[in-house]
Amino acid sequence: MHKPHRQVSPQRRHLLTATWEGVPAVIYQTLLGGPFLTGYLLYLGAESSEVGFVLAVTTFFNVFQILTAFLIQRLQYRKKAMIVSTFLNRILWGATGVIPFVFDEKWWIPSFLVLYMGAFLAGTVSGIIWTSVISDMVPSKVRGRYFGIRNTILNALGAVMLFIGGMILDRYPGGTGFLILFIIAWIAIAANLSLFFLYPDPPFERSKETKFWPMVKKPLSDQPFIKSTLFLGGWLFLQTLVVPLYSYAMLDVLHISYSVVSIMTVAQTAIMMMGFYVWGNLNARFSNRRLLFWTLPLIAFSCLSWGLLAVLPVIPVLLLSHMLLGAGVGGFNQLAFNFMIGDTPKSERPMFIAMYSAITGLASFLGPMIGGQVFKMMKDAPVWIQQYGFQAFVGVIMLLTTLTLGRKVLRAT
Template identity: 65%
Template sequence: MNPSSFIGKPRRKGSTQRTNLSIATWEGVPAIILQTLLGGPFLTGFLLYLGAGSRHIGFVLAITTFVNIAQIGAAYWMQRIRSRKRALLLFVGGHRILWSATGLIPFIFPKEWWVSVFIGLYTIAFICNTIGGMIWTSLIGDIVPAKVRGRYFGIRNTILNALGSVCLFGGGILLDRYPGETGFLILFIPVWICAIANTVIYFFYPDLPFERSTEKSFSRMFIKPFQDRVFLKATIFLAAWLLIQTLIVPLYSYVMLDLLNVSYQMVSLITVVQTLVMMGGFYIWGNLNARYSNKTLLFWTLPVIALSCLSWGLMSFAPVLVALFLSHIFLGIGVGGFNQLAFNFTIGDTPKSERPMFIAVYSALTGVTSFIGPLIGGWLYEKMETLSEAMVWISTYGFQVMVGTVMLLLTFTLGRRVLLK
């Protein structure tokens, strides 16, 4: 057959879908590199280098979720935009550029301004990110067909986290070899490259038609998620759960680096193991999602996360590194599944036309509690550090065990009723 006979023919839907899924996967490559080198133990390490204390670190870790409140206004504003793609480029690009710009702080500002300027830039960056993230969630929900959603995100997350684990390990070796200013400068070079590359790839995203809300007024649109009792009960429970979880889990790196004096390289290796386990978890949770509901699987991620906190108690009679590796293995299985299934819950168990507001309400409620948790956790660690050396076990593993016990009790009481029944 003459190849010229195909000229002018419309592209097959299946082929277009595969191309869009490929773009969405490739977009994640520079994004995961940037997020890995700027987040996790490297974020904590950079803040310690800038002179931040436990309260500052708790606030920075919390602000990323608190700004999710902005999604409520953004969900209403989204009904009036003509192009989700252009809005996505504006806000996600702003986030990438502002966050990566924090690496210039030690070279531009006096030392006494470092922490304050970082918090300012970081806050603005994540306001952009929360709006861009909601637009991306709405758009990706239309790009990925519902029947392959669980499996696709399982495979995508596995690939990206494999890359992230390499970056984690390499970054840890780098900071151990070049501590302080030199190490962080080298670390930020690939970050700046990836910030630009990630923004450019968004130009290739499809600008799919947007199914708008059936409601015109803000009040009627806002109340829709609160009228869905099943969605609301699950969201309130998950928000309460995250309040307890974020008392300690976001501060794992702080405890390892500052209280247990674990090296950057070892913290990176522990986090790599967590990421590798998470990769396998993504694939398994994704396949299970084809057979079981989002809420049922969400329930079973909770006791695994609780076991991550309880594992710190092994330090009372076992080597510290044994407890840390085991804790992060449970964390990789649990949190990886939780994040993936919570995402599928917001885009799969909600009405398509009202999805932005459902996503916004979920993000706002869980964001407020995830903001409060690390703040309280950081404040409690500050108080615990003033205790005598005889009571140092409380801050190194006792607090984690107490939080894990509460999480386990909450799971098999209220969680069972809300998510399984």
């Protein structure tokens, strides 16, 4: 007997669209970011300070989200602006792959910086609009579970792509390997852009404020929100002093191969993947702020564990560090996202999102910048300081910060 097909509701179809759109996005982001971005910069001739700048500059542009949040209030629908800004972000980022073919070597780093900064300036616009749209698409009662499942699926794919990318670079070192990565990324970018046309365009509930400063004051006057945001900004400053430069430390200081670095990142992603599901389920029982507090010691111990290099072999120590980082950062990112879209008033949400992104983005910009300079200054320091001293020291500060300010701010709200 023929069974009729069960009709898929528009809401479920939209959630499937958001999940499928993430598939090619993860492919190109994995191959153009993380350890491969660090490796590509080193191939182009970048120093540690330049690597730190590139890793940091994307978050600096989050400051412009405050202006974007004000300007999009003029939109009744957001889809067209989201597609245009996303197109610019993807195309400019993908264009960094042609630099060795069209510029003289002395212009490789400057041209990369121009294209990359242009890409992520457009990304600040697309990011806040996408966050605003997705918060309207996903019902609050299933938000934690949905993003837990979505992030688990996408990070599983990211782990596979990390492994494949590492194998490609080991098999084809230098320009050939990076060209292969960019070709795969270009295909994924084309697929990603096409899927954005399937997104819905829900009506936009605009702010009751029409002027810029009164709109900005809304999140600033929300005491629980701004206290938590300022603390998380300070935390991210400490975290980004070392965590974004893990790949640099492994590739350029410890001289580990791309495949081993990829395996470390795969292990991190695997733990992160399992963590998404766990944190998502816990989010149904505990508040975003309380769970955010629980993620902090894990990240601190990830940095602190580098100190074990003094007595243990490199690979087990780095594996432990990346597993702790996966458990902590995965939960932190997911819960911070839910904090932005779930603990804020709907009509004022774009400005709350923008304020959070601006404060944490500025902190995350300064962290890798300073961290990159520290690594550069450590060139003449004792070997143990270069290899693990700085990371372990920052880990101690992070742990103390968690047990003092973190407990006071996040556990009290």
